[in-house]
Amino acid sequence: MKQTIILIFVSLTAYGLSASDQQPTTWTNPYFYYHYNTPLDLPTQKVSTDEKAGNQQQLFTNYNDHSMQNTLGSHVVLLTTCLRDLKTTKADLVHTHSEVETVKKELNKLKENSQFNSTSIQILANAMATVENLKKEMITKTDLAHTTQRLDETHASRVESLKKELKSSQAKMETMLNVVESVKTEFTHVLSSFEAMKKELNANAASSIGRMPKSCDDLQKIGHRKSGLFSVMGDKTVDNVYCDFTKTINDTGFQKVIGHVDVKTSSVYFHAQRSSPYTTRNTVIPFDLLRLNVGNAMSVTGIFVTPKPGKYLFIYSGIGEIHVVARVEMQLKTATVDWSRIGQAYGGITHQTFSLQANLELAKGDQIRLMLLEGAILDNENHYTNFIGQLLEEEILP
Missing domain, CATH: 1.10.287 (Helix Hairpins)
Structure with a gap:
């Protein structure tokens, strides 16, 4: 009720x-x-x-x-x-x-x-259940409100924390950006230096004109920029020149020839002697002793074969037999001319010394010899007879 x-x-x-x-x-x-x-x-x-x-x-x-x-x-x-x-x-x-x-x-x-009938009881029960559900729903709503409040508080706290972290991250990001900009600037500077070095290397890179340089102009074409002394090819020699690259090619001071360079691909010189008299006329004077024979151009048979083109110096000296006039002749044979006379030397009848010198420009393969044309040559262990030859200046072919 x-x-x-x-x-x-x-x-x-x-x-x-x-x-x-x-x-x-x-x-x-x-x-x-x-x-x-x-x-x-x-x-x-x-x-x-x-x-x-x-x-x-x-x-x-x-x-x-x-x-x-x-x-x-x-x-x-x-x-x-x-x-x-x-x-x-x-x-x-x-x-x-x-x-x-x-x-x-x-x-x-x-x-x-x-008493209530069954329908009323069912209605009442339904009403009570509805009331209970409403109470539960109200409790659930209350809890939901509390939960929502806690979530809002947590969200607010988390948002503040995230804001602080974001500000910190933003500051770090700005620092990183500054570092990146600094590195970028440094990299740009390094790149510029690299490009400058690359240009300089390209300017100083190996180059060729297809032949040996013959002038300061040729040297400038293959990359020389600093003035100074240089060796260039002359007609048949190596010339020493001074190049002033601050001037133009047509300027008279652009190139100045200093002189020739004593360049030899290999040395050539010899010293031949005899140890006994020689009396066979109209024959080549042989030598039984070669003190020097650099370049292997001289033979004990008395024939010198030119190993390379150039200017050579030859010197001969000896003593004639007593009561006999000795006469010695130096001869040359080339690829186009048979043995020809270069010069003669005479010795008196009283053991007089005679000598012969020659300075010749020879080609490769030319030959030199000494012929006894008259009299006799005195010699013994004292080695009165001496024949010397030397390459003075080699002809450098371009």
Whole structure:
């Protein structure tokens, strides 16, 4: 019975709340609120003492009739609105009263019955279950609200932490960007230096004109830029020249020849001697001792074969036999000319010394010999006979 009364009370409360929501609120009407709370402001009028003592009808007519008409019209509208709202409210009250009476009758019927039928019990059970579910839902909503609050607090805390981390990361990123910019600048500088070195290396790279340089102009073409002494090929020699690369090619001071360079691909010189007299006329004087024979150009047979082209110096000296006039001739044989005389030397009848010198420009393969044309040559262990030859200047072929 107690549960039944609670259910009916809940139903009445819900109905009353719904009815109150449907009733119009007259006092919140904007028009009524304005005219109810705002008093009528009549225009002020200064009136003299004589006019106050005069006709009151005349005083009343001094007010603005138009303003009074507007004010009366507004009150009429207000009263009409109030009457309409009152009628609506009265109808709602009558309907509510009828509903309440109906509920009272049902309560009376329930009181008369000591027990509920099965349908009522089921309805009550459903209502109780609904109430329990509502309570659980309210509890769940409360927990959800608390959880939401905690989540919001955690979110706010996490957001603040993330903001701090973001600021820290941003500062680190800016530092890294500065470092990157510094490295980029340094790299650009290194790259510029590398390009400059590359250009310099390209300018100083190995190059060739396809032949030996013959002038300062050729040296400049193959990359020489600093002035100084250089060796260049002459017609048949190596010339030493001074190149002034600060001047133009057509300038007289661009190239100055200093002289020739004593260049030999290999040395050639010999020293031949005899140890006994020689008396066979019209024959080549042989030698039985070669003290030097660098280049292997001299033979003990007395024939010298030129190993390389160039300028050579030959010197011969000896002593003639007593009571005999000795005559020795130096001869040359080339590729085009058979043995020809270069010069002769004579010795007196009293062991006089005679000598012969020659400075020759020879080609490779040319031959030199000494011929005894007359008399006899004296010689023994004292080695009076000496034949010397030497390459002075080699002819360098381009």
